[in-house]
Amino acid sequence: MSRLWLLRGALTAPGWQVLQADQEAEKVDIVHLDPPVWALVRAVEPPAGYEGLEATEPRDGLYLDPNGGPMYLVGGRSVAGPMDVIHALGSEAQSLLEIVGDPDIVLDRLGRVF
Structure with a gap:
């Protein structure tokens, strides 16, 4: 596969x-x-x-092409969106999401935007 x-x-x-x-x-x-x-x-x-x-x-996170096109990855596979990545990253990401409110910002703060 x-x-x-x-x-x-x-x-x-x-x-x-x-x-x-x-x-x-x-x-x-x-x-x-x-x-x-x-x-x-x-x-x-x-x-x-x-x-x-x-x-x-590839690390789990958000990959942006030069035009800003997003691709979210978890476990080497494309996923639907940032919440899938947040869930895969676990409690630290979920706790930060409760504070910040925006999953893309959470990924950025965790160093998961590439």
Whole structure:
């Protein structure tokens, strides 16, 4: 079963160009991107072969593309919204939500906006 993987690397990493070429050739499924800072890629196994880019499991939180488009993730999967992330983060996030009232602000204060 496929899941999301976070690819990160230096701005000058040659793997970004290879990743872009693979996306255009439909060899890889990039589902969310903040080029060239990070890319969320759907795959069964961690994507490899992109020099200078490291594939890791993405942290639970909110991922914003350069246009402000949101993607909420929990456990490497896309979820409907911020409340799903708050619930997954547990009591600290839920307590902060009671004080702040806005789940996106809670995610930001917890360092979960990427």
